[in-house]
Amino acid sequence: MPQIAWNPHAWLRLQRIDTTPSVQERAMSMNAIQFQPGLSLCEFLERYGSEQQCEAALVAARWPHGWRCAHCGCKRFFLTRNGQGRQLWECLICGYQSSSIVGTVMEHTKLPLRLWFLAMYLLTQHKNALSALALSRQLGVSYKSAWLLKHKLMQTMAQRDARYPLRGRVEIDDAYLGGEREGHINGGRKAANKTAFLAAVQTRADGRPQYMRMTPVADFTNEEMAQWAKRHLAPGCHVVSDGTPAFAQVTVAQASHERHVTGGGRAGAQTPQLHWVNTMLGNLKTSMAGTYHSFDHAKYAARYLAEFCYRFNRRFNLKAMLPGLIRAAATTGPLPLKALRVSEART
Secondary structure (H helix, E strand, O other), X not given: OOOOOOOHHHHHHHHOOOOOOOHHHXXXXXXXXXXXXXXXXXXXXXXXXXXXXXXXXXXXXXXXXXXXXXXXXXXXXXXXXXXXXXXXXXXXXXXXEEEOOOOOXXXXXXXXXXXXXXXXXXXXXXXXXXXXXHHHHHHOOOHHHXXXXXXXXHHHHHHHHOOOOEOOEEEEEEEEEEOOOOOXXXXXXXXXXXXXXXXXXXXXXOOOEEEEEEXXXXXXXXXXXXXXXXXXXXXXXXXXXXXOHHHHHHHHHOOEEEEOOOOOHHHHHOOHHHHHHHHHHHHHHHHHHHHOOOOOHHHHHHHHHHHHHHHHHOOOOHHHHHHHHHHHHHHOOOOOHHHXXXXXXXX
16 A cells, blocks of 8 residues: 655645635625624613513604694693503593503503513514414413414504505515415316415515515406505516416506416426515425414415515614514504404405
C-alpha cells in the first residue's frame, strides 16, 4: 500500500485558508423578513403585563383623538368605575355610560383584558397558527372560552383584510380544503366533503408576493367568480390564472385577464406564471397540517384562511402586527356567538 508523505508546509498553507463565511455572506443568505426580531415576550410583558396597561392601550386605539359619546357625540365626561374595577365614561350631556370594551369585539367578555392581549400576541407572533386547545393551555382558560376568543379574533382579522382590495398583478387559483378530489359533479369540480376556495396573491413590481386573499366559494362558476372579482379586485388589476373557464369573469371588475392552460398534477403546480399562488397554497397546507388535527372547514374555513392571510399580509413588520390587531379589535363591533354563526352562513 503506497504511503502518503506528510508535508508540513502544505499543512500550514491549508491552515491559513479561512473557510468561515463572512458577515456579508451570512447576511446575504438570511431572509430579512424571516430573521426580523419581532416583539419579544419580555417586551410584551413590559407594555401589556397589567390590566391597567391593557386598558390604556385599548382606549388609545379606540379613541386616538379622545373619548366621544356614542349617543350624542359629546366629548365632555367624568370618569368612574364599575363593580369589576373597569373604567367607565359618563357623558355630561346625556348621561350615557360606556366602558372601554362596550361596542368592541370584547363586549360582554368575562376574561381580563390581559388575557385578550396575550391571545393576540400569541396569534400574531407565531409563524404558524395556534389551535384553540393550545391557546386554552397558554391562557389557562377553558377550551370553550379559548375557542370563542380565537374565533372572535379570526373574524376580526377577516373583516379587517376584506377592506383592502387586491391591486396590480394578481395570481389566482382554485383549491380545496378536505380530502382528495373525487372527480367532476354535474360539470363542476366541487366534490363531497370538501370546501372550495379561491387563492389570490398580489405581487410587487419585482415579482415577489405582497398580499394574499383566500376566500371560500360555493363552486367555481361564472356567477361566483364575478361576485368574487367585484368584491376583492380593484379596477385595473391584471389577473393571471390557469385555464379554469370561470376565471374569465374577472373582467367584470374592470380587470385584464392572462390565461395559462396548465393541466393538472405536478406540471400544473410548477407553471412559472403561477409560482407564488402555488407556493402559498403549499405553505397553507404545511401550516394547517402542523397546527390543526381537524376542524369543520365547511363552517369555519373563511376564518382559518383569513388568519393565515392576515399574518402573511403583515409579515414585513412583526412588531407592528400586535398593535394593529389591537386597533382592529377596538374598532370591530361586538361578535357574540349568534353573530359568529350568522357570519358563517354568509361566507
